[in-house]
Amino acid sequence: MLKETSSLSGSKQDFTGTLVSSAKLDSAIVRASAQLLALQNEEGYWVFELEADCTIPSEYILMMHYMDEINEALQAKIANYLRAQQGADGSYALFKGGAGDISCTIKAYYAMKMAGDSVQAVHMVKAREWILARGGAAKANVFTRIMLAMFEQIPWRGVPFIPVEIMLLPKWFPFHIDKVSYWSRTVIVPLSILCTYKVKARNPHKIGIGELFVTPPDKEKNYFSYVKTPLGKAILAGERLLRLLEPLIPAFVRRKATVKARDWFMARLNGYYGLGGIFTAMVNAYEAMDYLGLPPDNERRRIARAAIDRLLVIKEDIAYCQPCVSPVWDTGLAALALQEVDRNERDPRTQQALKSALRWLAGKQLKDEAGDWQIQRPSLPGGGWAFQFGNSYYPDADDTAVVAFAMVQAGDREYAGNIERAGAWIAGMQSRNGGYGAYDADNIHDYLNQLPFADHEALIDPPTADVSGRSIMLLGKLLNRHPEYRATIDKCIDYLRSQQETDGSWFGRWGTNYIYGTWSVLTGFESAGVPRDDPGIRKAVAWIKSKQRPDGGWGEDNYSYSYPKFRSQFHTSTAFHTALALLALLSAGEADCLEVESGVNYLLTNQQADGFWEDDGSNAPGFPKVFYLKYHGYDKFFPLWALGRYRHERKRLFLF
Structure with a gap:
């Protein structure tokens, strides 16, 4: 009953x-x-589309015009996609049913204009009026304003000061590249080159969006009106002082910093999977390679562009660009679902699919490669899985826990080594407060989110309840063989208790x-x-x-x-x-x-x-x-x- x-x-x-x-x-x-x-690929994996808002497909069109590498047919399909996503009020939201977002709307408008849409078209008029009613393009977020500066639509004083010399700062300094999250590192390092040298987009058709500004960009004085906190204002004042002192930076120092930034991101290009496996970092790297003089036929530059294009989803009439791909995550979760439904049935087709999936996953485990997780855990060897097809510097706790959990449930000794390495890696990635971040341990420098650059407030990768829950999901499965994980689990449970909301949720x-x-x-x-x-x-x-x-x-x-x-x-x-x-x-x-x-x-x-x-x-x-x-x-x-x-x-x- x-x-x-x-x-x-x-x-x-x-x-x-x-x-x-x-x-x-x-x-x-x-x-x-x-x-x-x-839907399983013959190699054993599953991968489903990963769709974001319209900023990413818009940025793809903008990248083509930045580089003067315009594929007209592809551009037309992306523009079709953008038009279809516009809200009734003319804006573009960050999620379906959400409120319009000014930065997303600006990028979509600019991309559609570059694709040939008339500024008098109904959808363009509606988008423009919506933007102007909310203060115009000067109110865009930092990443959008940086793009506008590159396209010479606003002065460089309208963006945060991001000198390449950040690469030379000592680790004890309040800002260091190792103190920010993996996604921030991979985006910022090549971006610092682009911002330092104030690069200019080729923009072959010389398309601008001056009509989106309430105040002429050169006369606008409130690009940083979003900075409200005392700490944020103090940092902003310091940035302005440093900008004034920039001409005093010795040329050899700038060259040294540029070389260090170049070497850093070139070492992490990640082949056909791209820098960090994420679109924004990949585009920044590609554009930085162009500025640094790598010719179009350079193999690494060619592969970097191919990595970006692998993110495209192209259909008959529309196309869009994904922010990244998720085959390891999708395959791990699909395997857990199939293991559950086949727990007692032992269907031959399902069993074969699971074996194929787990073998594919086993081959994706990161073993002895150097990775940025060793910033916090220098003696911790590999053992994790990344989110994408390949991302050797950046495995994450979520994927590692899910994949290893599926291997434990398979009960096959073939994966014993994979499981052992994964358990040790997860246990070693615990933060001091008992929780787990996605990619880093103890990445908790909250004050960095007060930087004017960090208006998205996501510069760091602190522990979270969901990743922590998944981490002890795996370690709990390994307790019979590893009772030493008990202390790690208990510490994480204490962390999770402290994170429970008053209503009982997490x-x-x-x-x-x-x-x-x-x-x-x-x-x-x-x-x-x-x-x-x-x-x-x-x-x-x-x-x-x-x-x-x-x-x-x-x-x-x-x-x-x-x-x-x-x-x-x-x-x-x-x-x-x-x-x-x-x-x-x-x-x-x-x-x-x-x-x-x-x-x-x-x-x-x-x-x-x-x-x-x-x-x-x-x-x-x-x-x-x-x-x-x-x-x-x-x-x-x-x-x-x-x-x-x-x-x-x-x-x-x-x-x-």
Whole structure:
């Protein structure tokens, strides 16, 4: 009999209290599994599209005009994509259903103008009027203003001072390249060359956007009006002084710094996978290589451009550029979903797919390569996995935990060495406060987010609840063989207890948002052996149940990053969030409650004819409040994973 609770936020009469038939559940799992298996690459991996907002495809067009390497056919397809994403008010949002963002709208407008759109076209007029009503292009964020300076649309005094001499600063200095996150390092180092030498875009058609400024750019005095804090204002004053003193920098010092910056990013170019595996860093490096005189036929420059083009998604009428690709992450999560549904069935096709996936993943583990994680942990050898096809300097805890967890569950001695190295690497990457950052340990210099350059407030990579939960998910699985991990796990649990919100949820840094964070932690707690009657777990369970919607599902949008009061209560249900809520409740021992049954019914009701689910909108932040993502795989493997876990728990409880 189902256990009924009274914590439902929706109309309880809308929920079904009838058990799902095993035949209906099995049919749904078979159809979804077949579709997922069909999408596996012959090499063994899965990779789904990773879509961001319109800044990235706009920047791709801008890059083509910066370099005078314009592919007209591709540009036309990207412009089609941009027009289709415009909001009714003329603006461009950072996520579907979100408010318009001035920087994104400026870049989209500029890109469409470069693609040949008339400034008198209705969509251009609407975008321009929207921008002007909000103060004009001078109000753009730092990265947009740097682009405008390169295209000679604003003076260089309108951007933060980023001299290449930062490469020569000692490690004890308040700012050092090693003190910022991996994504910041890979972006800033080549960017410092471009900014120092005040590069100019080729811009062959001499296209400008002077019509987007309220005050003429040369007369604008409020480029830094966003700097509000005393520390930020002090740093800004210091930057202005340094800019005045810049002519006094000896030429040999500038040359030395430039060489060091060049050598740093050239060493990390990462072949056909690109600097850091991320679009912005890759473009900065490519443009810096051009400035530094590497000719177009130089092999490393040619490969750098090819790496950027590998991020393109090109369809019949539209095209867009991804910020990065996620094959290791997608493959690890898809493997966990298939392991769950095949826990007892042992389907030959699924077993072969899993073997192929895990062998592919095993070959992607970073072993003895030098990596930037050794900045904080100089004696820690390799053992992690990166997010992308290749990113040897930058493995991350999230991917490492997921992949190694799948290998542990496979129970195959073939992966024993991979698992051992991964466990040691995860344990060694713990920060002093007990938590885990994504790519670095103890990357916690909060004051750096006060730099005028850091208006996105994402210059560092501090520990987060979601990554920490996943890290102890793996270490908990290894305790039988490694009891020495107990102290590491306990320290992380203490950290997670300190991070729990007063309502019982946890913040999700790398997925939207509180539902994602709470799922991450409860999954980690289950693996680490935290009792299910633990007060923190019971409080989290009550929170999840309270957020269920009348249709039985759960949903949350990215407004919850800016406004915590929107913690999943004002959004329509999605298959992704419903799956996460179910997995969280099942980890907490709630298989026999009404909320779980209703959530399963939601997934079964909303499954498409092809076996998959389809959610509309972003489901993860790149950077909270400023950059969001849509993982196209999340509404495919997470619901399957939840249904598989539910089926296993119901059978275990003899309810089928």
